[in-house]
Amino acid sequence: MPDRPVLITAHRIGSRRLIAATCPRAAALGLHPGLSVTEAQARHPGLAITEADPEADRHALLGLARWCLGLTPGVALTPVENGSNDACADGLWLDASGCAPLYAPDQPAAEDRLRRTLLARLARLGIAARAAIADTPGAAHALARHGAPGQTDPLPLPVAALRLDATTCDRLDRLGLSRIGDLATLPRAPLERRFGRNRLAAGRTVLLRLDQLLGRVREPLPWLPPPGRIAARLHVFDPLVTAEGLARAIDALATDIATRLRAAGEGALGLELRLERCDNTTQTRRLGLAAPNADAAHLAKLFTTRLDELDPGEGVETLCLTVCRRARRAAHQHAVLMADTSQEAHPDPICDLIDTLSHRPGLHALWRPRLRESDVPERAFQRLPAHMPIPASPARAWPRPTRLIDPPCPVQAIAELPDAAPAQFVWQGRRHRIRCADGPERIAGEWWQRDGERRAVRDYFRVEDTDGHRFWLFRRGDGQLCETGDLRWFLHGIF
Amino acid sequence: MPVAVSAPFDNAKPAAPPSQKLISSLETTPQNIDFIRKITLLSEDRAFCARRSASIDLLIFGIPVIDAHLGGGLSPCALHEFAARPGDSEHLACTTRLLVTLLAINRHLRGPVLWACSRADLYPPGLAIAGFDPARLIVAEMADAHIPAVMEEALRHRGLAAVIGETRRNPGLTLSRRLHLAAQTAGRPALLLRRFGTDDTPSAATTRWRIGPAVSPPPSDRLAALWLDPPRLHLDLIRCRGGMPASWTLTCHDDIPHPLSVAAPLADRPPAPRPATQFRRLA
Known part of the structure; x- marks a missing residue:
């Protein structure tokens, strides 16, 4: 295309105006980036020059x-x-x-x-x-x-x-x-x-x-985040080895993430922290949150409480905090602006607590019970994750113990008749003489759950021993038909 | 140089308390300053408690005798310790029953209850019987050593009605003091359940209780042995800051407005054991 002008772009470095880039034809004329514009114009008058726009x-x-x-x-x-x-x-x-x-x-x-x-x-x-x-x-x-x-x-x-x-x-x-x-x-x-x-x-x-x-040394590259993904990345010049340094870096990343989440009106549900160490290894920590959260201090705290589990090795040179899952945050005003600070208006404190607790070291489980329509005591409630909303439970009529021994503990019991309440039983090496008893409450197996429960029957007795302790005992079998159970006694709960 | 300290005692009478007179005659040696600081802190602490108590509803038992003994009820911004009576099983069934009954009665304690424990034998349907809605329960299972720290952490969060922790051992003076302070700042009760009541190491709990089952009234005839009366609890208040120790026997009913009542102390006692000599004489 001979009619197109020879094009260079120019930029200013200090007091000099230099060529920033050239078109192929300009390059063919011997112009190259770094040459001063005045010299280029002297060599080839009629150059088209535009300002470089980095x-x-x-x-x-x-x-x-x-x-x-x-x-x-x-x-x-x-x-x-x-x-x-x-x-x-x-x-x-x-x-x-x-x-x-x-x-x-x-x-x-x-x-x-x-x-x-x-x-x-x-x-x-x-x-x-x-x-x-x-x-x-x-x-x-x-x-x-x-x-x-x-x-x-x-x-x-x-x-x-x-x-x-x-x-x-x-x-x-x-x-x-x-x-x-x-x-x-x-x-x-x-x-x-x-x-x-x-x-x-x-x-x-x-x-x-x-x-x-x-390839003797790995080169960390500043990978572009996928579009729409919220991630923050921090390269540090001096590799981080101390907990304080890591905590500060995580704070900075969390602040960045939280600002962007808030701008989008969203909250993080899942986070991933990736630490790239000097020795070419990567450590990743993932965590989930109970409710969408965009509070920088809270997000940072979830990682910094378990900082001692991270191994910085010779030093961490890149930290990357990514929001894996996010959701829209329910809009709520700040407590300062609210006239009444009732529980219903603030679902967040509990979610914060659940987040904090579930990332604490030493925690085995965090759950909320949901009562279920089942007469088999083991199935009468279900453990749900703590962040799930639980409907109010229906009232129950039958007496149930406050502590359940699960699985039921076999005890040696003596009953006067096969279908009567026991007169005494031995549990944990201690003999309990029974003063009075109430029962039986017959609970049949749920045949739709397991085949083995088709004929199974448990007869539950509430008994009180001579010290006033109240126990929940059951006998496997109804005492008449042997396929309903083997007439062994179990302790299932304490009132 | 003599120092005069005007300590803001909550029960300040027109006349100066005797400790003020004592302090005003002290010299400003480092030990004395330390002592004065302690006294002042203590009195500020008491004033703070008093202010809190005046504005926040107390934790009541719903039984006039006990509430009057406690000066209206338990302080809702303090640490209270409950233990099983010696010889009781470590499952704390009676204590659990009493605690959930208290949480059910005190309707001003709204919101979920955190229950930190190391063994998962809590049975939510049984708590529902005592009038407590299991949907309010959040159970955190963890190793025993972490429980005081988790309780403290939970007390810092808004929105909980109470924080309950079940520990095997006594957490000791320092940890219980921390828990007490956290409860005081949070304005909600921290309830510590101890599996074994035999250990009497010091604790900063405002009240310490020992709870065990009590024998229900004896069956009057053979037919009565086939059903059970409402369960009875034996309560020992073994330590109470600003109060006296006491003991009660309670009956737990299943009706929600008044689930507890004091068992009549004289009626329905078990019969006195007969002296063995009678049998010998008969023979």
Whole structure:
């Protein structure tokens, strides 16, 4: 298209106005980013110059990244590390682990096929892109920018592919190290002395970049959250090892999450905290909440109370708090504004309590009873999760003990007649002589529940011993038909 | 230098209490200051309790004799300790019955009740018989050592009617003091149930009770032995801050408005055991 003008974008660095990006034709004319605009204009008068808009670029790239989420589950923006502006990104990382077979099943070059599919789709959108698939993010980054199409080995690439700044590249060039392969074969100690982590700034960490490229060091990537998902992420420069540090980081994450939840009018029902440690391991803690909650202090407390169960190891460098499940929050005014502070208006305190208790160490179970329509004592109530609303229970007429011994404890009882109340029984080595008794209350088995209960019968007696203790005893069987039970006695409850 | 302390005693009489006179003659040595601070804290504590009690309904038994003995009822913002009587089983059945009856009578205690325990033998249908709605119950099962901490945590949350904890041992002076303070701040009762009543280590509970079954009236004839009278409880108030120990025998009825009554002390006693000598003489 010869009629289109040669386009460059310009930005201002200090007092100088430099080229930020060039169109392919401008690049063919020898213009490159970093050249001053005045010089470019002197060389080629009639250039079309527009101001660079990094914010819009980033926005467009984010849009592209979200589009890429349709191809692979993990997409991250690549920051420009050798450029002047750290905030702008010029590429994308796609985590294609396990995705390739979806695009080319049973083919040996599945990954290449995926790459070409991606490029073809991008070309259809009018985007000229370069892509490379490699084992590490560093290698993929290097191959996509500096490699030939289809190249898979990053070692012959120039050292600039290591995401190093121009000064370091120059320095390496002067040492005769122009290829990544040259660097990789060198002994590490002298290299570290010259370009070590501590001697020079973080951007110049040659060894770190080399290790990341070769996969010796894992590189945490800032993965984009799926759209609509509420998640907060915190990278820390100094790995966290202390409980206080972790608690502060969790507080910060919870505040972020809670603000966004409140803005959406929602509350979290399930949370996941992921800790990425320096030693390439990840710990995950998940928890659920009784009711949708968007209180930052409460959310943070649920994690910080069990902080001692986390193992920071050599240090935690990334924390990620994600809302797995959420729901709309019931709108309620703050207690300060309410004239009457009745229980009905505030269902939240109990839910807060249930959350707090259910994440306490040492808790075995947290439940609320719901009475059921069943005469078999074991089935007369059901344990429900504590956050579920329980209807008011119907009144009962038959006497029932306050404590149930479950399963029923077999006792040695002596009764005058097979179908009469016992005269005495022995429980836990103690003999209880029975003064008076009431019964039997005959409870038949629920044949619709289990086949074994078809003929089963229990005869319950309330008995009082000579000390005044009241027990709930039953005899298995009605005393007449042997298939109803074997006439053994059991203690089932204490009044 | 002499110090004068005007302690805000809740039962302040026109004349200065004797302890004030004592303090005013003390020197400001570190020990004395510590003593004065303790006295002041204690009196503030009592004044706070008094203010609370004046504004909050007391926990009543519904029996004039007992309520009058307790000065109107149990304080609803305090720790109360209930234990089984020595020789009783560790299932605390009688204590449970009395507690849920109290919770049912005191309708001003609204909302759920947290029951922290280490063994799950609580039987909600039996609690319903005593007039307590099982839908109000939240049961937290946990190891015995965690129970005082969980009770304290629960007392900090609004919306609970009462917090009940069943422990095997006495939590000790420090923990019970913490529980008492938490209950005081929260304005709702903390009720501690102890499985074994034999252990008499000190506790900061405002009242300490021992509860056990009492023998019901003897059957008058053979037919009467075939049915049961309403159950009876024996209550020992063994410690009461600002009150005297006492004992009562109660009868539990199934009717909700007045489920408790004092059993007549003289009627329906078990017959006195006959001296063995009579038998010898007969022989």
